[in-house]
């Protein structure tokens with residue numbers, strides 16, 4: 412298991428690589444080239460420059476999050492083959508620079524949805540939350556909320572230039588149901604798999620966040636059955652999963668522990684987002700509201716030890732990162748991606764892993 416930390420690059424971050432290298436037990440960066448428009452090739456020189464910067468700080472660059480898939484590919488427009496060719500070129504360039512895993516998602520329009528980016532907890536910290544009553548019926552309103560809440564930072568998947576066209580985007584998806592979206596995902600994967608195999612780069616899909624339909628848009632990576640379908644539809648280890656524990660657990664009906672165990676055993680989990688969430692009023696029937704809790708089990712609704720054990724006991728050998736953290740100790744920055752709370756998350760994850768390993772010998 413290799414522990415990593417998501418970092419958006421020198422122009423997009425106030426967190427520095429010098430700070431990240433001081434987090435004990437963190438060996439790598441989950442990197443990105445945030446400024447390259449979706450559908451275009453990531454040039455090898457740019458990847459190389461990022462890699463050198465990361466390696467100069469004693470860290471590795473083996474995971475990318477995300478190389479976004481264009482809406483043209485998801486919808487299946489006439490432009491998709493052009494975008495797929497660009498994606499293949501990007502995979503080749505990343506592979507040649509030593510990248511092993513690409514995280515991506517196949518969610519229409521919205522990469523993820525939360526109602527609150529500054530949800531106050533009793534201890535004075537703030538976190539991300541999903542409270543259904545605060546989700547507007549009009550998707551434009553949620554875009555405005557996210558734009559306001561993210562301050563000077565662009566949030567992944569919420570690039571303003573893309574969301575400026577949200578109405579026409581929603582319209583473009585009107586003939587895309589779950590079946591069509593699945594077909595388009597398989598078309599994309601079949602097209603890129605030979606390049607992934609040649610350059611030894613594993614694809615790792617991120618589940619839908621939240622794992623159910625919103626605004627009438629189709630969602631196809633929501634639960635155990637969807638992950639099983641994905642693995643069987645394109646049956647190679649290069650077609651794998653970013654198991655985001657929080658996203659899967661946002662549907663209380665999903666058994667996160669058995670999903671972790673099964674897909675680790677099947678060799679398909681290449682990257683894990685370790686996150687705890689706390690359900691809000693779970694006793695209300697059908698209520699799925701939650702906030703993103705600090706990593707330790709007692710702070711949230713998930714048993715982190717049980718999740719780590721499911722990975723360990725089934726032979727997990729991939730990459731992991733703490734997922735979103737709260738804003739604590741007066742830190743300000745990109746919601747979900749502060750330094751301090753995510754570093755606490757790594758310390759906790761490392762402690763558990765060491766204890767599990769030593770007690771299993």
Ligand SMILES: [Mn+2]
Pocket residue numbers: 617655658684734
């Ligand atoms: Mn995630």
